Amino acid sequence: MPDSTPLQRRFVLARRTFLIAFSLLMFGGTRLPAAEQWQAGLAKANITPQTGVWLAGYGSKRAPDGKLHDIWMKALALEAPGGERALLITSDFQGVPKSMSDRVFEQIKTKFGLNRRQIMFTFSHNHCGPRLGDDLYDYYPTTPEQDQIVAAYTDRMVKETVTMIGQALADLAPATLQQGNGHTTFAVNRRNNREADIPNLLKAGKALVGPVDHDVPILTVTRPDGQLAAVLFGYACHPTTLSFTKICGDYPGFAQLEIEKNHPGTQAMFVNTCGGDQNPLPRRKVELCEKYGHMLAVAVEEALKQPLQKVSPGLKTAFAYVDLPYLKVVTRADLEADLNSGNRIKKRWAARLLKKLDQGETFPTAYPYPIHAWRLGNEVLMIGMGAETVVDYALRFKREFGPGTWVCGYADDMISYIPSKRVWLEGGYEGGSNLYEYGRPAYRWSEQTEDLISETVHKLVKQVE
Numbered sequence: 001m002p003d004s005t006p007l008q009r010r011f012v013l014a015r016r017t018f019l020i021a022f023s024l025l026m027f028g029g030t031r032l033p034a035a036e037q038w039q040a041g042l043a044k045a046n047i048t049p050q051t052g053v054w055l056a057g058y059g060s061k062r063a064p065d066g067k068l069h070d071i072w073m074k075a076l077a078l079e080a081p082g083g084e085r086a087l088l089i090t091s092d093f094q095g096v097p098k099s100m101s102d103r104v105f106e107q108i109k110t111k112f113g114l115n116r117r118q119i120m121f122t123f124s125h126n127h128c129g130p131r132l133g134d135d136l137y138d139y140y141p142t143t144p145e146q147d148q149i150v151a152a153y154t155d156r157m158v159k160e161t162v163t164m165i166g167q168a169l170a171d172l173a174p175a176t177l178q179q180g181n182g183h184t185t186f187a188v189n190r191r192n193n194r195e196a197d198i199p200n201l202l203k204a205g206k207a208l209v210g211p212v213d214h215d216v217p218i219l220t221v222t223r224p225d226g227q228l229a230a231v232l233f234g235y236a237c238h239p240t241t242l243s244f245t246k247i248c249g250d251y252p253g254f255a256q257l258e259i260e261k262n263h264p265g266t267q268a269m270f271v272n273t274c275g276g277d278q279n280p281l282p283r284r285k286v287e288l289c290e291k292y293g294h295m296l297a298v299a300v301e302e303a304l305k306q307p308l309q310k311v312s313p314g315l316k317t318a319f320a321y322v323d324l325p326y327l328k329v330v331t332r333a334d335l336e337a338d339l340n341s342g343n344r345i346k347k348r349w350a351a352r353l354l355k356k357l358d359q360g361e362t363f364p365t366a367y368p369y370p371i372h373a374w375r376l377g378n379e380v381l382m383i384g385m386g387a388e389t390v391v392d393y394a395l396r397f398k399r400e401f402g403p404g405t406w407v408c409g410y411a412d413d414m415i416s417y418i419p420s421k422r423v424w425l426e427g428g429y430e431g432g433s434n435l436y437e438y439g440r441p442a443y444r445w446s447e448q449t450e451d452l453i454s455e456t457v458h459k460l461v462k463q464v465e
Contacts, residue, residue: 040079041171072092073091086120087108093129094132111162122408123272125410138348141348182216182217213236215273218234231269232271235272238275250293255294315374315375318372319460326440328443363441371383373464381461387416389410392423393409
């Protein structure tokens with residue numbers, strides 16, 4: 001700088017010193033060569049239906065009549081030194097059935113060489129999103145026309161998912177991963193607190209009861225230039241604040257929008273941890289949904305302000321199915337009796353299963369339950385579990401495996417509620433005889449459910465140590 005003044009030279013030197021210090025702080029020292037650091041890729045797809053796909057959940061005909069905001073499916077591809085890859089999909093779907101996700105997994109293996117253990121397909125369980133495939137088929141008073149609309153939409157979503165994954169893999173570039181944890185409190189254990197009582201209990205300052213998980217785990221993806229590229233975050237709570245007929249992402253949708261607004265160019269991604277028995281209470285109003293989304297976004301922002309733990313480059317993935325036995329497979333006599341039930345869902349289910357028996361089918365005695373274990377560096381253990389896991393699973397596995405453990409429910413397959421031993425013994429909606437709502441050929445799971453899942457989780461975690 002031959003023409004600069006001494007003051008200007010001191011300013012430039014100070015700025016360079018600051019940038020070096022900032023780089024050391026953000027990236028933990030000298031920048032690693034590309035072959036020795038994480039590679040991360042991102043992509044997303046708009047999944048807002050353009051046809052009359054009914055909204056999922058609540059067991060009724062809910063044709064959409066507009067939207068509050070678009071809904072999304074998003075992908076995070078990770079590659080560790082040595083080339084090991086994993087791909088996480090998050091979505092604003094209510095439930096992805098096995099009949100859909102298996103098609104996605106098969107095409108991903110064919111097109112991109114990724115095996116089952118390397119892909120986790122999660123869904124937020126949003127009840128203001130579209131139906132998919134045969135998920136909860138007997139739950140709805142569906143029609144042949146609606147079946148065709150849902151089938152066409154599901155076919156399109158399979159194609160969109162595979163395309164999005166290709167885009168995420170093509171986007172792989174150097175990145176730093178960091179993890180932290182936030183906290184927010186709007187999830188309520190719905191088994192132990194009557195919804196009608198919540199407003200008065202809160203007004204009176206009385207404590208709500210029952211197990212909850214108010215942690216908000218976060219994982220950040222930062223590019224070498226300091227750009228925050230993605231924030232993955234979780235919470236254990238049903239996205240059932242709303243029950244009307246407008247498309248939106250419920251509280252996770254509002255939280256993601258707020259985070260992306262706060263951080264332009266950043267992709268926010270939500271996973272439902274183990275919220276099977278957790279509800280946002282009170283609920284049923286848009287302003288409450290916006291409030292809970294804001295509370296969750298604030299929890300993420302507060303976590304981002306704290307010192308985050310760097311995730312060292314390294315990736316191991318494991319996957320297995322465990323056969324969860326039914327307590328008792330239904331008989332023809334059971335189904336014939338249920339044809340006279342006052343429960344419309346049970347009547348539809350019984351009629352459909354009787355047709356299967358008439359066609360010579362036999363019912364399986366167990367269901368293949370999907371479980372993942374991913375180890376990211378030495379700092380993060382991500383456990384992925386199918387369907388609607390109750391909060392006991394998250395509390396148990398975080399206790400057993402320690403800090404940095406994520407326990408994600410709602411992965412790969414929307415099977416049913418998955419009760420813990422405690423919930424099974426207590427009975428009630430999440431642990432009782434309601435498997436007919438999900439189309440299963442039984443009323444209840446076996447009492448062995450938690451033991452079988454835990455045994456498989458521990459085996460998989462050992463594989464990724």
